[in-house]
Amino acid sequence: MASRKLDRSLIRGFDLFRDMTEENLDAVLATVQVRTVEPGEPVFSQGAPANEFYLLLHGHLKVIQITPSGEQVVVRHVLPGEVFGIAKAIRRTDYPATAEAVTESIVLAWMSSQWQDFVALNPVLAFNALEAVGERLQEAHTRIRELSTEEVERRVAHALLRLVRRAGRKEQDGSTLIDFPLTRQDIAEMTGTTLHTVSRLLSAWEGQGVVKSARRRIAVTDEGRLAALARG
Template sequence: MASRKLDRSLIRGFDLFRDMTEENLDAVLATVQVRTVEPGEPVFSQGASADEFFLLLHGHLKVVQITPAGEQVVVRHVLPGEVFGIAKAIRRTNYPATAEAVTESIVLVWMSSQWQDFVALNPVLAFNALEAVGERLQEAHTRIRELSTEEVERRVAHALLRLIQRAGRKEGDGSILIDFPLTRQDIAEMTGTTLHTVSRLLSAWEGQGVVRSARRRIAVTDENRLAALARG
């Protein structure tokens, strides 16, 4: 009972479960499973049967698609409180991408087959999921627009701005640190370029005092300048 209560309060604040009654929340929690994932380990893999869907409780994931040629493209990053792997809800039988832990993570797991029951029990779930997917669709269109019309430098600048927006942590010196390990390769896969070009850009920007970076750590020291670079 105590643990049940704890769980309920844990997910109470998450968007997906907004406006659900206590009883229904309990019903949803009754079948949940908790799983921890080590860095580099997948939660689910591209092409696998979409038997489960997930909510990230703690940690950080990246969702990547792998092309036939073996290149990776980062689809998105998952932050705590977000649902992911809801392929079944959008009428897919297989996961279209791989979700992999960037840092040690804790995920809640449900059987996909329960999605229908949950929605029947509480239609607001579909409503909330629709909003979540809609937001992602917009972000996807933004990226398409950038990939179609902007040069690499501006795309990378935009990507960094979005990263500090979503996962930024203010540092003592006024800079904003991206709060999870991130390589040049990762940024390249987010922006459709190569790690070499990203490295050159970051080096140049570091010289101008716009960013500060170390191995797998990037902080923005002058957000305004970066925004100007993004504007072109």
């Protein structure tokens, strides 16, 4: 993980910093560390002391958790502009999961001991952090319910719909591309199923004109049909 200098104009476009005064922005950036993370490299690892919190400036991360039984689960994806690793905000002293770069990424890092000062300078952060924790908790509850009550086809359809809503980009052919690298194994780990099952479903859906996929890329071509599959 390499350090680099920060061009402050890059962060002004994020909602988190847009309304900050120059003085407060200077204070926030005075202690920031800017790091480049290569694909497959962790920003932090599950169980490690939560010494820092972060904002993703560029790229894409996935958050992975190893269950007590040793199973790997993709918990969520982190997109540019999102704060993550905020264990301090939920009174944890360690990271509950691993954040790993999917593509070359740039992260901003601050010491966890600065969290309170950071929030005082930027009240929007406190609101965003609370909102993010609430969304993640709601998503976790939804996924637990899906794992407990839904057939695998519905779970996979729900997962793709969530990704489309978070990171969908309209293409010229009318499809919606999930705008980051996504493997079939990732989808399997998100939905508690196997790579074979996900491959079988996506192949069937491609034949029906619901999705199209290439290497590490998935686009939804018929969102209405996918929503119907999610409803069962």
